[in-house]
Structures are given as C-alpha cells and as structure tokens.
Amino acid sequence: MNRLRKSVAAIVIAGGACGAYLGGTALVHNVAFAQQEHQVETTRDQLATTNDLSIAFRNVGKVLEPSVVNIQVRKTVKGGGAGGLPFNDDMLRRFFNNGRKNNENPDNKGDENEQGQGGDDSQGFEQVGTGSGFILEVEGGNTGYILTNNHVAGGATEMVVTLADGRRIDNAKLVGADPKSDLAVVKITADHLIPAKWGDSASLRKGDWILAFGSPFGYIGSMTHGIVSALDRSNVGILGKNGYEDFIQVDAPINPGNSGGPLVNLHGEVVGINTAIASRSGAFSGIGFAIPSNEAKFVYTSLKAHGKVSRGWLGVSIGDVAHNPKEAESFGFKGTTGVLVEQTFPNTPAIGKLQPGDIIESLDSKPIENTLQLRNAIASTAPNTDINLTVFRDGKDQTITLKLGEQPEDLNVVAGANGPLQRGAAGTATADSLGMTLSNVTAELAEKFGLPQGQQGAVVVTVKAKSLAAKAGISPGDVIAKVGNMSVKTAGEASDLINKHDLKKGVRLYVTTPEGSRFVFIEGQ
Secondary structure, three states: OHHHHHHHHHHHHHHHHHHHHHHHHHHHHHHHHHHHHHHHHHHHHHHHHOHHHHHHHHHHHHHHHHHEEEEEEEEEEOOOOOOOOOOOOHHHHHHHHOOOOHHHOOOOOHHHHHHOOOOOOOOOEEEEEEEEEEEEEEEOOOEEEEEEOHHHHOOEEEEEEEOOOOOEEOOOEEEEEEOOOOEEEEEEEOOOOOOOOEOOHHHOOOOOEEEEEEOHHHOOOEEEEEEEEEEEEOOOOOOOOOOOOOEEEEOOOOOOOOOOOEEEOOOOOEEEEEEEEOOOOOOOOOOEEEEEHHHHHHHHHHHHHHOOOOOEEOOEEEEEHHHOHHHHHOOOOOOOOOEEEEEEOOOOOOOOOOOOOOEEEEEOOEEOOOHHHHHHHHHOOOOOOEEEEEEEEOOEEEEEEEEOEEOOOOOOOOOOOOOOOOOOOOOEEEEOOOOEEEEEOOHHHHHHHOOOOOOOOEEEEEEOOOOHHHHOOOOOOOEEEEEOOEEOOOHHHHHHHHHHOOOOOOEEEEEEEOOEEEEEEEOOO
16 A cells, blocks of 8 residues: 555656656746747847838938039040040049930940040040039039039030039130149139038048938939048059059949049038049949048138149158068068158259158157058149158158248159260179169160260169069069168169178168169068
C-alpha cells in the first residue's frame, strides 16, 4: 500500500512539474509577444516622425525652386574642338549639350544634332545647348543676376532664360565669364524675382545631406537628393592645369542639363554649383562634382562688378611636401606638410623674395598644408595686396613679405631667360649610378629639345630603361641645373657631383624643362 502511495505521489509530482513547465513556456511566449507588440507600436510611432525629413526636403524645394532657372544658349564656335567649353572631354561636353528633352529635337539626331549645326569649321558653327542657373541677387526690383557655369553661358551669342513660373526672358545678357573656375554671371530684367541665399561650403562634412536643383534633359524644376561623398577633389581634369579645382563630390543624381544649378544644404542655402559628372555613358553614375560656394562667391562678386576675375599672383611653380617627404628632408625640413617652391618665374612678385627650395608653411599666419590651399588662397586675394609668408630656408623659418601681382590671362606665357645661346663644346659625361648620359647644352640640342635661349646646365641625352633616373621620371631633354645645393653649368660638373653622392642617402637634382622646373629626389638601394 505504501508503495502505491509513493507511486501516486511521484506521478502527481511529475504531473505538477510538467504543468509548471507548460505554464512557464506559455508565459515566456506571452512576454515575448508583448515585447514584440510593444516594439512594433513604438517603431510605428518613430516611423511617423521620419516624415520630418520629407518635410525638410519639401521646404528646401519651396525655398529654392523660385530661384532656379533654365538657360538655353546659342554659341558660334570656331574650329570645332571643345566647343568653347573649359575642358576637352567628350563626356563632359555632353553634360551640357544633351540638356534638351528628346521631344525638343525634331530630327531626334542625338548628340550630333545638338552639338552643332553644320557649316564650315573655319567660319565657325552654331552650337545649341541648355543648362541651369539660379538667381543670386535682385537690384532695383527688376534686375536679376544669375550664377551659372562658364561652359553653359560663356561665349553665348544668344540666351533665353526660363523662370520657375514659366516666364521666358529673351533679353538675357552675359555679364562676365571665368574659364578658370568655370563660372559665369548672367543678367536679366523681370519683375517678381526671388534670389537664393548663400551658404558656407566650409561647414560641409562627408555624409551631409544635400539637394541638387536644375533642369536635367530640359525638365525644369527638378530636384534630387544625396550626400556629400567627398570634399576637396582636385586634379579631376575638368578645368585643365590652370583651372581651380576644389570640387565637392556628391552622389545626388546629376544629369545633362543640371550644369550650373545650385547644390543646397538642408537649411535651403546654396553650398555649391553643379558642374560635371564622372560617367562613361554621359548619364549619372553616382559621382557628381560641384564648385564650393565659398570659391564661387569671390568669382561671382568679381564678375558682377568688373566682368572678369582679377586674381593674385606669386609667380612660382610649386609641389606638395607630402608627396615626396624625403625631397623636403634633403633641405633639412622635418615637417610632413607644406609647399615646396620648385621655380620662380622672371618679372614676377616672387623674384628677389622667394627661391627654389623654399618650403612655404603659412600665409598670413594661416597654415598651408598643400598646393591646393596655397593656390586658392593666393588666387582669391586681390592684386597689390601685401602678404606674409613663413618659409623654411637654410635650416630655419623666415618671414617673407611681398606684394602680390595680377595673374596673367595665360599662365603658360611667362618671361623666359634672355640672351643668345652660345655654341658650347659638345662635352658628354655619364652618371652611371643613375643610368643616364649627359651633355653640355649646345645649339643643336637646344633646338632638338626646344630649350630656351641662355639655358645652362647638363642636358640629359639618354636614359636607360628601368634605371633609377627613369623611375624618378627623368627624360631626355631634361636639363640638370643643380646637384644638391650646387649649381652646375656643364655635363662634367653634374656627373662628378652625382657620382660623389651616396645613393643610399639619396641625391636631389634640380631639373628644368621648357614647361618649367622641379626638384627630383633619387634614392638607390
């Protein structure tokens, strides 16, 4: 009987445990469900507030759209080529010329029909295109000033501006254009104009929301959004070597016809001017470039006031210390940033003030880290302005004060060395450790390599393939003017000095070409 009772008790206990288990499992599921249900409701509430971003986009659109315009342009272009654009790239030309909608091209002939209309190239041909712009200033109630790209409005013989409300303005006038920044200012006369507001492009950071406005493919009033992908994009190759490239890179969709439209932050302020896209097809591929507003302000003000841009001018060829720190070390410089003066041009403010080998560290007490900073700072300073440069020279920092000149229109035209070229002995020498053959500068070699009159030094005649000289970028026709700190006038002098150097520590050469001068640091194994 006791055994029976024990068995029954065991069964009851086991059954209770099972019931507790089942009840506990249900409780766990109920709690999990309640938590999930609460999370769903809470997230729904949060999603409801994300409408605020849409509201921000809508409000930015309301603020900017009245200022954005479409510009239809006719130009007479001589000799074909780049079609008056500041760059010689077919894709970038299409960025402007393909701006019309297909139904606006009655023959539907695509690029060829839109880029030009027949005619003899020697007499020029008519180029038709469309781009965007935006009203930045209104004077007297009915005079509006529009900022756009030079490749949109520069050289225009006829312009038609269409406002956001559909009004067509036929009397648009080009106030001025600047190919070096790819900006232009257009003036219109109309009432009820609403200007946009400048923003501070220096406040932009990678990842910031931005919106791009314009008339892609002729569709006026278009707006896209994205983020800032990168800042300070230079050497993009859009404006050429004399252009001022400091682009904002964005992923907001930008297409042909957007050129000249505003890039805007979430405060409704213009922080850039849409300029180009990187694409193999001519359509948007995720990379767009805009000119920063802080650069555009200076250009806009100058064009509006004077019809041109007067930029400061030093008269030097420069390079980044960061690109070749060992070259800078050869001058005794211990820093990792700054700008190395490669060459000073005759008859410029730099003569008598700066010299090759100087390393510029600051401008008016503001640090200078690279050539982009220095070029933009000098260019945005008015001519005849006194500036103070801190330079590293002869092992110590020095302050150099000079007065800026006015940058010439053509930077490729600078005064060269004077005096007739003397026929020297055809002396040759070798710099075997570097893998090159040198010669005195003769009239024959000067003619062969296009060297200027009065050129002195050791001209490079041959360079062995895969040699240290070849790897450093030395080419036949380069003239070695200095080895280390020593000037050389003959091939023998250059060869002797080079061969005396310990290549494990490196040797610094000062090399000149018809295109300019530069330092070359060569280091062996």
